Amino acid sequence: MRFDSLWVNCHLATMAGDREYGVMRNGAMGVRDGRIAWVGPAQELPKDAEARATLVKDLSGAWITPGLIDCHTHLVYAGTRAHEFEMRLKGASYQEIAEAGGGIVSTVRSVRAADSDALYAQSLPRLKAMMAGGVTTLEIKSGYGLDVANELKMLRVIRRLNRETPIRVIPTFLGAHAVPPEFKGRSDDYVDLVVKEMLPQVAGQGLAGAVDVFCETIGFSLEQTERILQAAEELGLCVKLHAEQLSDSKGAVLAARNNALSVDHLEYLDVGDVPVLAKRGCVAVLLPGAFYYLNETQKPPIQAMRKAGVSMAISTDANPGTSPVFSIRIAMNMACVLFGLTPAETLKGVTVDAARALGRQDDLGTLEIGKTADFAVWDIDSPADLAYQLGGSPLRYSVVNGRKIA
Ligand code: NIG
Numbered sequence: 001m002r003f004d005s006l007w008v009n010c011h012l013a014t015m016a017g018d019r020e021y022g023v024m025r026n027g028a029m030g031v032r033d034g035r036i037a038w039v040g041p042a043q044e045l046p047k048d049a050e051a052r053a054t055l056v057k058d059l060s061g062a063w064i065t066p067g068l069i070d071c072h073t074h075l076v077y078a079g080t081r082a083h084e085f086e087m088r089l090k091g092a093s094y095q096e097i098a099e100a101g102g103g104i105v106s107t108v109r110s111v112r113a114a115d116s117d118a119l120y121a122q123s124l125p126r127l128k129a130m131m132a133g134g135v136t137t138l139e140i141k142s143g144y145g146l147d148v149a150n151e152l153k154m155l156r157v158i159r160r161l162n163r164e165t166p167i168r169v170i171p172t173f174l175g176a177h178a179v180p181p182e183f184k185g186r187s188d189d190y191v192d193l194v195v196k197e198m199l200p201q202v203a204g205q206g207l208a209g210a211v212d213v214f215c216e217t218i219g220f221s222l223e224q225t226e227r228i229l230q231a232a233e234e235l236g237l238c239v240k241l242h243a244e245q246l247s248d249s250k251g252a253v254l255a256a257r258n259n260a261l262s263v264d265h266l267e268y269l270d271v272g273d274v275p276v277l278a279k280r281g282c283v284a285v286l287l288p289g290a291f292y293y294l295n296e297t298q299k300p301p302i303q304a305m306r307k308a309g310v311s312m313a314i315s316t317d318a319n320p321g322t323s324p325v326f327s328i329r330i331a332m333n334m335a336c337v338l339f340g341l342t343p344a345e346t347l348k349g350v351t352v353d354a355a356r357a358l359g360r361q362d363d364l365g366t367l368e369i370g371k372t373a374d375f376a377v378w379d380i381d382s383p384a385d386l387a388y389q390l391g392g393s394p395l396r397y398s399v400v401n402g403r404k405i406a
């Protein structure tokens, strides 16, 4: 057996199998052609493995985990909403700010005013912050353009981030994020635009593989959401949903029944709807950063989802309004402290379950033979350290497609 690189003197959190973290102490991992070609206990390595490897990396006792996956972000935007943070601290609610022309629509104004280069330049440092925290796969949504040209502009910036940075960037089309000001009072007409013009162009140009909708009183109704999800499916696109963030709109059940990859937020999910998610294999994406920033008190029904065996992914929801969080490990810590997840559940939530939320579970999310060689090397004593510590970064470096990135 010949390897392009062989990683030795390390511990592995493979996130595969039945053991917590899939722990393999004193392990080794061989990579060939950008994929994991061998993984197991070091003493079981074939005798000539080191001699036949092009590169042998002695990790001096470091831990390897799968590369971390942030499966729900709005990282591409222009401007800031720090003033809304100040307004909320003076008593205004997120809904009040949105209804007064702030919120998502205020970022829409900034995004429309920025050209592609400016949008790219403003988004890049945020992507680099994510990368510095061990993220190797990052989903990014459109949704601050809200007209044909600006939604496509956002998706092209997302594609450029994928091409020009070392990490894997996965685009999602979120044209139905808010009703733009020029369609105020005519939300059905805006849904027409999304369905008849935006979706066909997004699909035709291959700019996104999945479609999301903000199903909410301040977003889109259940009926409008259903129209968009069905149109997306007809074009062969995957679907996912912002559901039950501020109220129980029944979006999660609708999405799960439409084979959604994931339903995200879920603070107001009715316990009675949990079995549908379990039955349909729909991932629940938890976004504790938004819960934290909005000073929410209603928690997602974690225990019911755990009992029902619903996969729970964790993500930053990185966005300028409800979650200016650019560290996946902070989201992991918040999921522990605010939602009561265990550190092992959170690492699963940013690897295996996040991969599933993106429909990439066959390729990403665990250290297993045949999967893409995306992983992170950490100076930690045990995998629980990743969710335990706040501040600083124990990341030594990450590897994408078998290649070390900065
Ligand atoms: O996931 N809920 C809707 N969308 C974002 C917020 C976006 C914004 O406020 O700019 C979220 O919380």
Ligand code: FE
Pocket (backbone or CB within 6 Å): 072, 073, 074, 242, 317, 319
């Ligand atoms: Fe979101």
